[in-house]
Amino acid sequence: MFCRVFSAAVCGVDPQLVSVEVDVAGGLPAFHMVGLPSSEVREAKERVMRALENSGFEVPSRRITINLSPANIRKNGAGFDLPIAAALLGALGYIDPESVSETMFVGELSLDGSALPVNGILPIAVFARENKIKRLLIPEKNGFEGAYVSGLEIFTVSSLTGFVRDLKSRSLKRVEQADLERMLEENYRSNLLDFRDVRGQESAKRATMIAAAGFHNLLYVGPPGAGKSLMAARIPSIIRRLSPDECLEVSKIYSVAGLLKDETLVANRPFRAPHHSISSAALIGGSANPRPGEVTLAHKGVLFLDEAAEFKKDTIEVLRQPLEEKRIVINRANYRAVFPADFMLVMAANPCKCGYYPDRNLCHCTDLEVRKYFGKIKGPVLDRIDICVAVEKLNVEDFSDKVSEMDSEHMRKNVELAHRVQEERFRKETIHFNAQMNNQQIETYCFMQDSAKKILDQAYNKYNLSARGYYKIIKVARTIADLEESGEIRKEHILEAVGYRNHLMD
Ligand SMILES: [Zn+2]
Missing domain, CATH: 3.30.230.10 (Ribosomal Protein S5; domain 2)
Structure with a gap:
């Protein structure tokens, strides 16, 4: 038979x-x-x-x-x-x-x-x-x-x-059908951390909001204990919740990895923070039986690399493919596996080995040592960072009970507004966010006031920027303008965007 x-x-x-x-x-x-x-x-x-x-x-x-x-x-x-x-x-x-x-x-x-x-x-x-x-x-x-x-x-x-x-x-x-929309509604935010809990750091919070608004990759630089990882962990709370389709897309990955928990699908945007000792294979996935790596588990969410300078150089290098292609392709003799990997990259680094540069009362590192320390994350990844923000040590007044208006809800509303503006802008394009614009698209979509252009050109000469750095400033300025629903990029937008370039990045 x-x-x-x-x-x-x-x-x-x-x-x-x-x-x-x-x-x-x-x-x-x-x-x-x-x-x-x-x-x-x-x-x-x-x-x-x-x-x-x-x-x-x-x-x-x-x-x-x-x-x-x-x-x-x-x-x-x-x-x-x-x-x-x-x-x-x-x-x-x-x-x-x-x-x-x-x-x-x-x-x-x-x-x-x-x-x-x-x-x-x-x-x-x-x-x-x-x-x-x-x-x-x-x-x-x-x-x-x-x-x-x-x-x-x-x-x-x-x-x-x-x-x-x-x-x-x-x-x-x-199997009884369950309502995906309802599950998302019920589970969303049930375990999300809120920016309300982050004291002080108003400018770093603003930079974070801008990064999430334009899907720009972000780097926090600051001394230990200043709150870099606190903020990174809260980024999923300021991006609109997953759509049912996105939820299925992300949950499929977690299903393959055997990581679906509590008999439900993934309702919140992922936040993955692998330790700096992680191997390249665990970061991008692969091995004999292809498993999703951290970049894939961070799909539609945030990949956070804390103490970025401590990662092995090769490990950081492997991020090049997913950052460019938004996916990982693994080719082996007997199979080819494709894993999605569209994530927002957030890194945190101490400014130098001791962590306290440029506070010369505490930091005695030489300029060369500072450059060398930062040089470890230079190259392919730092190249792709659009926004670098200093996270300062907290002042005494930051511990007061004053409630910040920069809580997750406020930030998310702004981010959602900027996302709607970009959705409209890119409706005929294949991209969704300002960070994804190529030079051609920058020419088309980034109208600058004359005074803004002038400031940008001055910054280009003064800081000896690379062409890449020049265009990144425009993209970030475009997002800042979007947050105000301004069609034109004005000089204050350029000025703020220039402020998010670290001199070590060019
Ligand atoms: Zn130092």
Whole structure:
């Protein structure tokens, strides 16, 4: 007898259709699995056979052939246990092959026949819908991921015996649809930190708001303990909440990484702050089984590198590709994986080794030492920083009870206003934010008053700016003007933007 079901292999965050065929024939007893399975899939054979036996299904000694096709795609993980078992049950006549013919299965089996959750169910469910698969069967513990995907029937399986029983009696447990919009509303801000808690630092907060408004990459420079990481961690609270589509996009990544928590999807923009000892591979993803790296886990959110000068040079260098292409492409001999990586880069650095430059009462570093320290983050990354802001040590008066009006709500309203302005501006372009403008687009969209242009030219000469630095000032000034809904860039906008260039950046 022959039986075929569908399954899916996830490479990167993109599933591919796999058909699982089982043929049981007479002849010498044998068990073949073909279709270039990885070692994990070969282990599936053992698990599936024990699971079937322990669930009371007898597997006769006959010639069993299992084919996972197409053969040329990589198939990882234990998610093929369930489809193999289901197809085998069909081929052995325990279930009607017809009843599972248009069905996709994903799930691991334990030796006693119970279905165990696997990573990547959310992208698979979305993929199944897009590919007009009628039914998807997933392990019970993955059920919540299916709840947010409509347009196909999704059922959960808790064990092989339960599956056979419920399939026959047509009482498979259907996943109840959940309202994504409502989930976002309920969970948004439930654990977001607020800028209200940051004392003083009004100018650094303003710079942060500008950065979020134009999606500019940001660098905080200041002594230890001044509040750099406090502020960075609050940036997700000033960007509008994720749309349902963005939520699915981000949650797919977390599903693949096995990081969906509390049986719900990701409701807030991610904030990732890897330690400076992180390896390049962990930062951008990859390894033998491609896993999302920190840049991908920060997709649609913030990647924060604290103590940026302490990161290894090679580690910082690998950020070049995601910063330019907004994605990571991993090419290996036997697979190619693409991970999205569209994040706002925020870095923090001490101004020098001791941390107190330019306070010469405390800092005794030489100018050369200061340059050298900063030089560690120079090059490809500092090149891409648009806004550099000094975070000063707090003064006594900052500890007063005076409430700052720069709380997250106030800042978010401004950021949202600037986002609407940019949406309108770039409606015919492929970009969304001022930071993404190329020189041509800068010419088209950045009208400057004469007095503003004059100041910019003076700054160019005075600070010996690079062409890149020159254009960055215009882009940041464009965002500052957007925050005031000013069509033209005025001289105060340029002046403020010039102030966000650190002399070490050019
Ligand atoms: Zn120093």
